[in-house]
Amino acid sequence: MNYDSSTFAYAIEITLAIQVIIATAELLKLRREYSDTGFLAWQIQRTGPQLRIWAEKLRLDFVCSYPNVVIVLWLRLLCAIVIPVLIFCHYPVVLPVLIVAIINMIMQVRNSQSNDGSDQMSAVCFIALALAVVINTDLSRSFALFFIAAQASLAYGTSGFLKMMKKGWYTGEYPIEVLKTASYGDRHVLAMSLKRRVIAKAFGTMVVFGDCLLSIAFAFPPNICICILIFGIFLHIGIGRIMGLNTFMWSYIATYPAILFASHAIYSLL
């Protein structure tokens, strides 16, 4: 396998671009909610204690108000579509990656109430990638890959080790309680779990130890690391389907090449 930093950076850029395409298309479908009569009205949001100051300082009104925000979203969608095309045609991706990174930051402000952890991970990774493609050296790309691997490990570790301390995850209590909600649950999986408690126990234990294992995946030899990452892909597909967290799958799977790169770098030194 070729462990060239460019190949890994491209793999991350393509996967993150897919996350951005889906996330932006979802936001464009809800574009009316950005108007002054919608659920995400900027005229109300900008009156928040922090934003009131920053909206003027950073001139956010121009890009965040309706309908301009919709144009900004269209621009992000276009750039995200262009990224994989440019990569496959061997053209530089500096400009679209930079634009997406900047718009992601604007959307972190504009959509602070509706953005989730996948958008946050995508925003952080795109900033690292943007810096890497601007500097455009093997070292800058390696730094970006290590940074992304560290972010992913931190995310999985925080989530996994915090869950590890609560008994409810192993007894199946918490998974069942989540499944009972319409927000993140599923009535069919709930019915199965209530009938056979072992399913809920397995689900809870798998999430806890899966998160913990993924957080230290970089410390395993590349072959074992790949197996852990494949498990992670299936875990995210399941969570995406049951809990309606579809974009998490893309933004977290996007970090996997960086984890594998880190694993290879560590074991090539040993």
Place this chain on the structure above:
Amino acid sequence: MGIFHLIPNYRFFAPVPIRRDFHLEYRIMDPSVGTTAWSRVRFFEERNMLSALWYPDKRMRKAFNTYVRRIIRILHSTNPKAVTKTTSYRHIANYIENSDQARNSNGFQFKIVSEQTFDKTAPRRQVLISEWHFPPKKESNEL
């Protein structure tokens, strides 16, 4: 630069996950029938196989949950009456005020309730009930 939310919060359902749904309900003062029964706002549809790839409703779900969480924080603070001045409360009030039903009414009231939607035996709790809101009458464009 906290407004960019770039310092990650990676707790994701840890250590204790979300175990209740929040729902928004409202009623209006209708000029012809008086006060209507409570109606529930559906921010998201039940998920299907396609939701693993495409699920725009999660944005509305997240936004509403964020508003409610912020409202609850104020309700548990030393000044719970300040809740009506928060952006979260105003977002919700603005949304209902501009709904088709409320636009032509004399006033509206909303409440936030929590429950476990798929467990009918679980108790339903009221998080907040608003005062009646009386939107300013919009001037008619008719000549």
